[in-house]
Amino acid sequence: MTDAATVDLHYLEMESEAAPDATPLVVIHGLMGSADNWRSHLKVWQRSRRVIAVDLRNHGRSPHSDDMRYATMAQDVIALLDSLSITQAHVLGHSMGGKVAISLARLAPQRVVTLTIGDIAPVVYQHGHDDIFAALKRVREGRPKNRREADELLAEHVDSRSTRLFLATNLARTEESELGLRIGLDEIQRGYDDIIDLPAGEAPYEGPTLVLRGAQSHYVTDDMLPALREMMPQARVVTLKNAGHWLHAEQPEAFQQAVEAFLEHHER
Known part of the structure; x- marks a missing residue:
């Protein structure tokens, strides 16, 4: 295999x-x-x-x-x-x-x-997730304190509220009491051609x-x-x-x- x-x-x-x-x-x-x-x-x-x-x-x-x-x-x-x-x-x-x-x-x-x-x-398939990657990177950079702030950051790149709610399932509280990403965003993006x-x-x-x-x-x-x-x-x-x-x-x-x-x- x-x-x-x-x-x-x-x-x-x-x-x-x-x-x-x-x-x-x-x-x-x-x-x-x-x-x-x-x-x-x-x-x-x-x-x-x-x-x-x-x-x-x-x-x-x-x-x-x-x-x-x-x-x-x-x-x-x-x-x-x-x-x-x-x-x-x-x-x-x-x-x-x-x-x-x-x-x-x-x-x-x-x-x-x-x-x-x-x-x-x-x-x-064709490349089609650039907005998703951009939205999640914006959240990572913005270091939101709560889910309202995270949603505002996601909304800069993603209009659909249902999509933003789905993406927000990847957020987890960090040791600094901020919301961070629990997914391997960079690894996923580097492997996107395989996906x-x-x-x-x-x-x-x-x-x-x-x-x-x-x-x-x-x-x-x-x-x-x-x-x-x-x-x-x-x-x-x-x-x-x-x-x-x-x-x-x-x-x-x-x-x-x-x-x-x-x-x-x-x-x-």
Whole structure:
């Protein structure tokens, strides 16, 4: 896969309330996200299975590293599965985390029972996060004392309040009683070309695959579907109405139900 060193990922784990023998579900967040963003979903899914949500390298509470290649990030997740004695899992990834999930499935298909992808295609995207990087750097430079000040700094580069609220989940109180960034912003920016690149792996993933896309998102367009199905031949594409790229936050119940029905159908 890769000879790069893995990092020990931080993760959230919730044991199943009713089905301890069911196949676990591993959840992988997107760019600038973290496992914390998925807590409400995990509480729903834990009713039927054990769930684990990871913080990818340079995100959440996980270590920082300059290597943002998908093969390396997939190996991080595999190393975590090994440490938790999970031989097989359902794997769900959103956005960048979707590319990590695809990479994991292609590199270690024997570990993946099903693959669920949230609003991302296995294509090379254009640069599109300059405003996000600028906003987060402004917060780092501005050293806000509270979240109101942080929001004002973010607003210098990002108009959308919902986007600013999402970015603010990356803030943490420093020893100087200021709000600082807990993410590896510089490492992420240096690795951005790898982030917008193709998932890792050579062979297609032949297992059951669900792709959920937002009707108002441009991340999985119809002209990307041939490339998607070449890499994931069994993919079933479902479009969620009234949802954009953050479809799991904008249509949480529809997202949760679609995932749960898919997993139940393929439970071993």
